[in-house]
Every structure is written in C-alpha cells, then in structure tokens.
Amino acid sequence: MPGHLSPVALAGHGIRLEPLAREHVAALQDAVDDGDVGALAYVSVPPREGMAAWVEHALDMREAGRELPFAILAGDRVVGSTRFYDIDLSVPTLAIGYTFLAASVWRTHVNTASKRLLLGHAFDTLGAQSVHFHTSHLNLRSQAAIERLGARKDGILRAHKRHKDGSLRDTHSYSILAAEWPAIRARLDARLAAG
Secondary structure, X not given: OOOOOOOOXXXXXXXXXXXXXXXXXXXXXXHHHOOOHHHOOOOOOOOXXXXXXXXXXXXXXXXXXXXXXXXXXXXXXXXXXXXXXXXEOOOOEEEXXXXXXOHHHOOOOHHHHHHHHHHHHXXXXXXXXXXXXXXXXXXXXXXXXXXXXXXXXXXXEEEEEEOXXXXXXXXXXXXXXXXXXXXXXXXXXXXXXXX
16 A cells, blocks of 8 residues: 555446545535435535535545545436545555435445445555444444445444434444455455346
C-alpha cells in the first residue's frame, strides 16, 4: 500500500465509483431524498440541506490522507456514496463505510457491485491484510448486507458512539481477512454474474 491513498475511479459489474467531488452534491441530495434516506437517525447520511458540508468534510479527510470517498454511479446517475476510512498503512488495513444508496436501487446489484470493487481494490491492488465494516445496532439492513458479503462479525462495541438524534449507538464490527478474500471474491463474482 502506498504512503497515501490516491483518488481512483473503479468500474465493473454495471457500476462506476468516481472520486467524490463538489459537483456530486446536487445528485447526492436527490439520492438521499429518494426514500428519505437522510432522515434515518441511525445512518451517517446527511439530509439534503447538510450534503454540501458533508461532501466538503469528506474532501478535507481525503486531502489529509484519512479517507478516500467515492460517488456511486449506476449508468450516468449518481445513486449514492461510499468510502474507505480508518486507513492504517502500517498494517495495512482500512474500513469501508459511510455508504448510502437511493432507495430506488436497494435490493439491486448496486451495493454488492460497489463492495466487490472496493474489496478488490483494497486486497488485490493495495495489499490490505484486513478490511472492516462498522454499523449501528439499529441498522439491520446494513448488518444483513455486510453478512451477505461474507464478512465475519468480530463483536459489538457497546455505547460506542451517538446517533444523529443523540441516542447511544452500539457498533457491530465485522471484518474480512486477506486469506478469506479469494473465496469471498469468487462468491461475489458468481452472485453478480447470476444477476
């Protein structure tokens, strides 16, 4: 893994991940309005009026070398965002998260495809030894999606953070190790090929 992760575009399986940019703000506002995703208290997604500041913070974190944020595109439409964070190049390891999708692409190939691209880049290109996922105890949809990827549940960090509404969050923590990646990659590729 290099000393600093550079922005990169990733494409495959019918989607594209582009380096997050200010130009994505309006489309991301539309994505959070699609199903009112930004109103959910237990996700780290801003409502429409907070999107510009959210993108600006993500770009600041990228500039500092702490995160690598992406816009998710299905066809020409921006349908959400995701990122690498908790990057530790000494291991190397990182986490995938801050993911949100427009409700209209839930239960489609888009989330699986985006995770396949990110995991492939992390393990096959960057040489990560582990990739982690964290989610709220209330976010059952996210927990199920992470488990479908093949990640192993490592544990629960109790009273770990606060949700947007101030309530306490227990964080469910998952991981995939480099040694587990080839089998998971094969399963994800088969699932995506099957449609």
